[in-house]
Amino acid sequence: MAEIDAHLVEPHAEEGFTRVAKDVFAGTCGGIAQVLSGQPFDTTKVRLQSAPEGTYTGALDVVKKLLKNEGPAGFYKGTLTPLVGVGACVSIQFGVNEFMKRTFNAQNARAGHPGAHLSHTQFYISGAAAGIANGFLASPIEHIRIRLQTQTTTKLYDGPIDAIRQINKAAGFKGIFRGLLPTQIREGHGMGAYFLAFEALVDHDIKTNKIQRKDIPGWRLCLYGACAGYAMWFTSYPIDVVKSKMQTDALDPAKQQYKGMIDCFQKIYATNGIKGFFRGFLPTILRAAPVNACTFYAFELTIRYLG
Template sequence: MEEPVIYDENQIDDNRVVKDLIAGTCGGVAQVLSGQPFDTTKVRLQSAPEGRYSGAMDVVKQIMKNEGFKGFYKGTLTPLIGVGACVSIQFSVNEYMKRMFGAQNISLGLKDTRLSSWQFYQCGAAAGFANGFLASPIEQIRIRLQVQTADNKLFNGPIDCIKKMYGAGGIQGIYRGIMPTLVRESHGMGMYFLTFEALVKREMALKDCQRKDIPGWKLCMYGAGAGYGMWTTAYPIDVIKSKMQTDSIFPAERKYKNSFDCAKQILRDQGVKGFFRGFGPTMLRAAPVNACTFYAFELACRAMG
């Protein structure tokens, strides 16, 4: 009689949640340091007026010419702290949900208790939704600092940005763009973790090995695939979010009433292609950044046992 496949990953470690948080923070730091130049290029393309830049390379040239290499790392302090926390939440919630579904499959007496693709998606979606409430204000601060230039400087750092946003719009100003952020994070993280976990699951089945036995270069490849899985399905909503979060901080001067109005104006003024501005640098960023993120997370988990 064929033996059942039992899901037992991380089932008996009382410190697993703490370890997941620490490993997630490591992944977040790796993500920011490797991805900030790509992200700055993407955000400037997304939020700039029509005709300001001819493409991604034009953005790079103008940043280098006017601001130097450090211009790519404007607003890095906020995401370095904040994204570390965000990725920590993403990974820890995803791991918790995986354990929950694993226990559920065992309790149902399934022959193969490994998680299904739909369960992996739900794990990621829950992680993204939980993270969205923290990611929204952090990303808004980062984006506002990224897009300002020397001749159009409104904020003197992240703290000043928070003060001015709150002064102009209250807590709603701080959470400008929260709805598209939650949609992007929920679906995007669902696809993100589904892609990575499905590839890991396939590798373990094909090679009859444990997760810790998968070589680092394959983890990097799977992480790159996860990045593509997320951005190819969630990019248009990210454009809407960026537009909302680079609109005026003063309610009376805002161009967009809400997310739907923003989408209508993008479609009217730029057509469908307007929802894919900055897509090139984002896809270039997706492979190295998410390879670094997952590799750092997995290595940290292995180091802590």
């Protein structure tokens, strides 16, 4: 049987606006699945990352106190922002990643290797480009979400619009984008590792079993998605802690604990050492498998349906 290219499967060979629109819509579906399955884990992670020392003893303590003080709905504080925003973010991630894959396929063809499988470097660059493009949208969305998630008994914001208004009033437009640099670093490298892991596993499956991408069973797509989530968080979690610390700092520049990314990094290390960069890691890793399994499965299923 002739070798089947993992990246020029029939639906993905389509060009132009229609192809991009399908990729973006499928990415949006993946983003919605990601938010609904992952918000409780994310709320737990953010509270662990940003709470003052001694507030919680660990992830289970966060869960217990949140359920006692705020009820189950407390896990879904700030969900509206990511439901809209993460849908847009994931659509950008998948849309740019698919575009970059097609670009590299065309580049390989021009180099005299039509139908050649993409290299791991090309997978990584495709994912990194997707992450960097997404970072500009992800940074303000996550900033608003974190402000809402970390509200406890004192309600500071009535919702995402009020949070935007208050942040803009206190720190100006640039205040909304606080944490942009660490977000870009996390997204660039994290998405590179994320899509590399998934696409390399899919590529191996196609080569080994001599099947087309659309024939890979759902359970294996979920498994590959879970592995992609682990690849992302095991390699980018410390910078995510820095980002969260910066985005929960005081809005008034005169009262801010961290003057920038490097200052935040230094102060975390001075206070807690290396372990300070892994606060909230347990709920993140527990979240990584089911959330990213759902994300990739929703994306691939939608693409198969759309054709």
